[in-house]
Amino acid sequence: MEAGIVGLPNVGKSTLFNALTCSGAAASANYPFCTIEPNEGIVSVPDSRLDTITKYIPPQKIIPAILKLVDIAGIVEGASKGEGLGNKFLSHIREVDAVLQVVRCFEDEDVTHVSGDVNPISDIEVIETELLLADLETLTNALPKAERAARSGDKEAKVRVEVIKRCSAHADEGNLLRTLEFTPDEAKIVRGLGLMTAKPVLYIANVDEDDVPGNGPLVQKVREHAAKVGAEVVPVCAKFEAELSELDEADRAEMLESVGLEEPALGTVARAAYRTLGLQSYFTAGEKEVRGWTIPIGATAPQAAGVIHTDFEKGFIRCEVYTLAALEEYKSEKEIRAAGKLRVEGKEYVMKDGDICHFLFNT
Structure with missing residues (x-):
């Protein structure tokens, strides 16, 4: 299972990705990070239960559960028609299991906003619109093939046609596909089509250094929006996390305490992404290793x-x-x-x- 980090240009998406992956490496020898490709990384999911287990069953190795993060190319308005790196963005996001949307919630005269002003709800709507338009195109293209197969008597194709038509009608009204309910068989068809607005979403509010806990009015707007669509919001200061990732353990702890945080953002983001993906962990424990394993709820x-x-x-x-x-x-x-x-x-x-x-x- 993997989550794709998406966002408009200049929202701090890549800064956040680099900070999360670096903090994963620095946090502890027990929580490793490895680079797969320049824009992909596997991060450990910090879990205090591992520490408790190893207190009673000391192992040679501790291996936490992992989460794959993908830093997807930035999107601009018109991406569904190929603007900017739209095609690359869309092809990558179809492959991930959940969307982590980074939303800019900070003011900075030195970092130009692509739309001219900082408006997190507008940013969310731009990306959702582009994904929805791309999904509509996917559904339109998929319908004729499904109908031909259905005419031959293929029962699965008949279900596929009904799913495509229901999704198309829903999307035509401007509704995201994650707001539809599907049976397990229908959900399998939707995943096979790579419909992006059917994927669960987690909003990551990139906040200013003066508001690391995320109590400002811009974050509150994102929380209000997320509550309406049944999503979570995690406030993160990408700039703070980038600085934090370069410190040794003692200095990191002191810096976290100075802003009232107990851990780097990796922990909160990873656990929230886990929940968004519908995942949980179980453990195996013995002398050779204590290990966390990732499974669907x-x-x-x-x-x-x-x-x-x-x-x-x-x-x-x-x-x-x-x-x-x-x-x-x-x-x-x-x-x-x-x-x-x-x-x-x-x-x-x-x-x-x-x-x-x-x-x-x-x-």
Whole structure:
């Protein structure tokens, strides 16, 4: 699963991307960052539960859950028609699972706004309009092919035609496709079409250094908009984070304290992106490693096992599960077993966030 960072020019998008990835590298040896390509990065999701687990099960390695971030080329008005780097922007955003939209909420005479004045709601509307226009074009182009397949008696194609028509009617009225409800089969069709306004969105309000907590009026406007569309807002000062990422651990802690923050923005952004993507973590713990694994909310035990290796899902027998609270109470897995607090779950078990697991399987 990956999230694409998007925004208009000069909103601080790339500054934020660089700061997040650098802070991920500097935060701790346990939270690594690696560059895949110049505009892509994998960042660890900071999780205090890992520290608690390793207190009782000391491992050789600690591996947190990860999130892939993609710094997508900036968009301008007319991008859906190829203006600026529109085509590149649109092709990349179709591939990500969620949109992290950076919205400028700071005034700076030295950084020109593409529209002339700072108006975060207008910025959001420009990008949403361009994505919606591109989605309409995608739907228009996809319909004839789907109709031809449906005429041949293909049942799946008939469903595809209905989905395309419903999405087109909704988008024609200016509505974003994420406001529609889809069955699992319909959602699969929508994902296959790469419809961008159907993807979940997280707004990142890039604030001024004088308002690092994000209490200013511009951020409040973004929060009001986000509340209407069921999205989250995370205030981040990209400039502050860029400076923070260059400091050593002691100086970083002091700088964070000076503005009333407990951690770099990486933590809050990563966790909010996790929620936006509908993800959660479970853990495996042993002497070799303690590791966080990323799964969709609602994943079953076999599906969770498959994240480790496809053979684990195919040959799944059962899952042994215990909670972090049980580990804190009984101090070791051995004592958890002895107290009868280690559960044995089968193929129908739906994973809970924070489960600590052993999977039993055959090949």
